[in-house]
Amino acid sequence: MQDQRKAELILGLRNQGIRDMKVLEAMERVPRDLFVAEPFQNRAWADTALPIACGQTISQPYVVAAMTQALDLNDRCKVLEIGTGSGYQTAVLAQLCRRVYTIERYRSLLREAEARFAALKLTNVTSMVGDGSKGWPMQAPFDRIIVTAAAPELPQALIAQLAVGGVMVAPVDVAQGDQEIKRITRSDSGVRVESLMRVRFVPLVEGLPRDA
Numbered sequence: 001m002q003d004q005r006k007a008e009l010i011l012g013l014r015n016q017g018i019r020d021m022k023v024l025e026a027m028e029r030v031p032r033d034l035f036v037a038e039p040f041q042n043r044a045w046a047d048t049a050l051p052i053a054c055g056q057t058i059s060q061p062y063v064v065a066a067m068t069q070a071l072d073l074n075d076r077c078k079v080l081e082i083g084t085g086s087g088y089q090t091a092v093l094a095q096l097c098r099r100v101y102t103i104e105r106y107r108s109l110l111r112e113a114e115a116r117f118a119a120l121k122l123t124n125v126t127s128m129v130g131d132g133s134k135g136w137p138m139q140a141p142f143d144r145i146i147v148t149a150a151a152p153e154l155p156q157a158l159i160a161q162l163a164v165g166g167v168m169v170a171p172v173d174v175a176q177g178d179q180e181i182k183r184i185t186r187s188d189s190g191v192r193v194e195s196l197m198r199v200r201f202v203p204l205v206e207g208l209p210r211d212a
């Protein structure tokens with residue numbers, strides 16, 4: 001049953017324009033059911049976002065695929081991810097790059113995600129609890145940066161941690177309740193910003209929760 005749902009999801013992603021075979025293969029390899037709580041198991045391979053703990057969400061597979069494809073990863077890339085959440089996007093990234101540094105502001109979410117990385121034997125993920133809006137200065141610069149929570153405007157502190165030649169994808173508020181995935185490409189001469197698609201993410205929140 002899961003295999004059939006998985007095949008349907010991957011086919012659906014192809015039909016929606018995800019053509020990067022490496023991205024499709026990575027999403028076929030990462031067991032999404034491992035990242036989804038028991039009550040939602042029957043929808044683990046559906047193309048929808050689902051609730052996770054702490055009032056957060058695991059992103060819709062199509063959005064994960066589109067953002068990952070837009071990053072144009074290769075196996076030399078050092079990647080920063082803001083908003084680990086369930087760890088699903090992290091696990092997809094880990095298939096496609098050298099190392100992923102991921103930051104989550106809820107300690108409990110991060111602990112659960114880390115247990116999944118261990119179960120999947122992902123050895124190229126480094127994670128920490130923190131306010132990801134400040135990035136990870138000790139590890140900067142990064143070849144790629146992905147933000148999976150929506151910022152009110154382009155996150156300048158993160159752009160500053162992007163290597164020359166680097167790419168960042170991030171959802172940014174455009175109007176009330178509406179967000180757009182922006183792709184920011186850094187070159188010698190400055191940064192270029194493109195708008196990719198309309199999305200709906202949980203907000204990027206500064207600081208840590210009181211119990212983190």
Ligand code: SAH
Binds near residue numbers: 148
């Ligand atoms: N990529 C995740 C999506 C999780 S939702 C997945 O596939 O499951 C976005 C996550 O960003 C939430 O877990 C939220 O707690 C986290 N977040 C929001 N603001 C943050 C911040 N400033 N620093 C780190 N994480 C943040």
